[in-house]
Amino acid sequence: MLSLPRPLVAVLLIVLFVGMLLVPFFGGSYAIKFATRVFVLAIFVVSLDFLIGITGLVSFGHAMFFGLGAYSLYFISPETMAANALFAFPAALLIAGAVAAIIGAICVLTRGFYFIMVTLAFGQMLFSLFHTSRIAGGSDGAYINIKPAISMFGRTLLDFENRFTFYYFCLAALAAVYLLALALTRTPFGRVLQAIRWNEERAGALGFNTYAYKLLSFTFAGAIAGFAGVLFATIDGYVAPDLFGWRQSGIAIMMVVLGGAGTLFGPILGALLYSLIEEVLKTASWVGPIASHWSLALGLLLIGAVLTFPKGIAGLFGRKEGLKVSADQPHITRKVEDARRGQQLEVSGLTRRFDGLVAVDNVSLNLAPNLVHGIIGPNGAGKTTFVNVLSGSMKPTAGNIRLDGENIAGKPAYVIARRGIGRSYQRTNIFLPFTVRENCLIAALARHPSPWRLRSGIFVKQESDAIAHALNVTGLSTRADIRAAHLSHGEQRQLEIAMLIASGARLLILDEPLGGMGPEETGRVMALLRSLAANHTVLLIEHDMDAIFGAADTLTVLVEGRLLAHGKPEEIRRDLAVREAYLGRWGESAS
């Protein structure tokens, strides 16, 4: 996850900041204006990086909020006097944020390519609105006669006609926005956003309403972009529809990626670099006749950069992937006395069809709490589909699912997760770029999944206890700071279980947790699951017959989507139909 910048980077940023403080004393008025523009652009791209790099939403229409902020100043500024910045700036922020919330509500319904295209289209829509209509001068743009000023009680405190003053205001604004964004990434809200970036499905399955999180992120980013826009309009006192255009959005993406997406500081460097390149290509005397075709050079530079430096400038400061000894010691095993019981599951008539193929066929089942229930059957028997329907990642075609009496059939995955169901996956489905501890942290945060959590606050102790307990019990404490992608296969399976424990789920559904484990590990995991049954209900799909016959209290056999048998292991072993359909030779040799 995003952490505070490394010392080297922090020093660089501070040096840059101090340098910028001094520029107005040495540079001319052109340099001051140029730098102010860079600061404002940097604010804009930091907001875009929050969307792209932190949340994983690649928006190709972000400039529309920039434009809205800019145009707000035009609409708010009176003809003959300065607008009050204390009013105008927040107003621009709010207007941009409000529109972002509305447009975001639609855009965030989509993902991936569709999201890129939808945001592009909305940006163009706003562009054409301002371009072809008579609003604010249409394609000619409009002027803001007098730049805003900060005034209180009738006295002008800061007049932004003064380039000097505005320069420092923008620099301060940039620092503030960067620090705000950085702080946000370290709140529970920000951490979950990062989880959504790397594995949205998993985040939803843990209980987070990913739509709400993404929408909030989109709105926040849009509001900050609007703030950047109103500052931009103040620099020149002129607004034009091009501010909304996709070329502007594309250039912003360029700055984010060239600077290094997801670092928040990288895009600032990207904005600086881009502005310098543009300036040089346009005006340097040695460029000569090429100057009028500077965007050709820019395009080639961009292509070259994408091909050779995909991680951008910040990638040059990349941190080496390795062990980082955690500063705080994990809490000693304090047995978390969980006074809760497991949950009761009643399934009736559950069916799931796919285009004519019946994957789950009228299955009815009662699973008592605080027991280990095994589900076995040949591959393709519908076990994973059954479990997908239970956990909400698929909707049933028919039937009911009652969890402690409440019908949860058809509800979205995150709602079902909040009711207490947690699942692990057949193919390891964790947050690969995060460390083991961070994976468990996200799971623990799911106990209180509201997106409005901006302070770690009161739940920190409960969460860190849950994490420590989960790590201890699955034997991962010594690996807590290793990135999940570097774990062995067996350790990754254990991390899946640790996340379930950390999340506080009460009905655990485990899809082939023993995959890839040797006899000792298998024994340990099965013992763990049995001990978990004390205050959870455990549902287990497995192929390892020895393990499951030894540990399960009940067994359910699914074949071709139908429930073939259900009962105690000894009964199942003796059941002829089961033997014939599935156990075959194994059943015979065991009897």
Add this chain to the structure above:
Amino acid sequence: MTAPILLAEKINTYYGQSHILRGVNFRVMPHETVSLLGRNGMGKTTLLKSLIGLVHPRSGSVELNGMDITGLRPSLVAKAGLAFIPEDRGIFPNLTVAENLTFAARGGRGTRPDWTLERIYSLFPQLAERRSHWGNQLSGGEQKMLSIGRALMTNPDIILLDEATEGLAPKVRDRIWAVLRQITSTGISSIIVDKNLGDLLALAHRHVVMAKGEIVFVGSTEALKSDEALIYRHLGV
């Protein structure tokens, strides 16, 4: 001493930082059926993928019919005579059974009579019946048969079959093993991965057991049957 048809030496394959295959040496002789055994996650699929070229080993070499195929893209390895049938079968859902079968059909090197569409249909009568059905309208067992038939239509010298009968009902499994016996008797070499030890012991000439990315046993059927400790430890039966 005849030359092996497939020779892999000191294969080290990584997924990112994870060292999956550790110095694996593997060989298949002409007309030989080799079984590849081991639990999930031990590296069997990674080994097969390293042979077809879907993943490239960081070090080591692979030779097919004497030709160095290390690092070649899968289509070139396939054209050199190696057919890989993945665990999930890879049936094209938007093509019919007939289209799937003829998709990449090509002639063999002439050492054996070619597999033709007619021969495949007589080997798998169910596929003949459903030749105009879409790929996604078939059951699991039929898809498995289709994937095998499609591979045969490319007339390879060696077949790599990842999970021959996983998830299939016993009756279907028996049919697959019978078909595999017929196929291997035509002289084609093969590497077969499966969890059914008994069936593999009956079919394969030589057995290879993998654990944690390394080969822990290579030997005949007799040798494997008699090593009960190994069977328990690595195959869990």
Add this chain to the structure above:
Amino acid sequence: MAGTPVPAIIVSEQSAVMDLVLTQIFNGLQYGLLLFLAASGLTLVLGIMGIINLSHGSFYMLGAYLSLTLTSLTNDIFLSLALGIPIAFLFGAAIEWLFIRHLYQRDHLQQVLLTFGLILVFNELQRIIWGTFPHSVPIPSYLSGSVKIFGLMSYPIYRIAVAGLCIVLALAMMFVIQRTKIGRMIRAGESNREMVEVLGIDTQLLFRFVFAAGVTLAAAGGIIAAPIDSVYPGIGESVLITSLVVVVIGGIGSVRGAFVGALLIGLADAFGKVFFPQFATGMVYALMAAVLVARPGGLFGRAA
């Protein structure tokens, strides 16, 4: 009052309105068909290769300018088409080989950026070669003039020819995809490109072909559309955006979806021009938003 003749003025006003509406509908359909040409290429590249190619519109522009240059040499739009298609195909293959093939393993962001860079380069190259003034391309004499439709209104023959050509090309595309070997490879590549490679088909070459064919479709659209509107810098950009909207509405990878989506947009655009001239472009985006809310994967696409 039966039998009273309707005053002539009212009759001609009514038929004027009818004319306008009918003309717009035909224009909308013809525009939609042209849009289908461009969008089908985009959806194929996206669906089979998984590449977002923002420079797709630049190939439409290439077609338009090729039309300008070639027609001034050959004096016939169809000769220009015959010459332009191979030129566009080769150029597309070259671009794939030089740049696009490095994008297959990369994420959306990098694809977007690199192809955005291509737009910048292509736009400038166009300016350098052809300049910034708009040009017009003449309609061939045997297709000029108008014809009466339903005895009611006059409609330009060339536009009908364009629509017809688009339909012919659409049918040809359908034939290739459904009945030929390469079409099978394309369909298979859409569902499982790894398996296509494993079976012995060089997907690198397949992708080069698909990319070149996809952008050539756009270029063909540009060539035949050139005599209708003028040829000017930036002509490709609105085609790109609208094609993207078509792909979103129709569903990624679905040629059928591109057809339906393009026609819907053509009609929406026509509808907008008649009733809401100020916000005609807005209609298109409103349509897209509506489709997305109802079916996030597009009309014929897989769920997003």
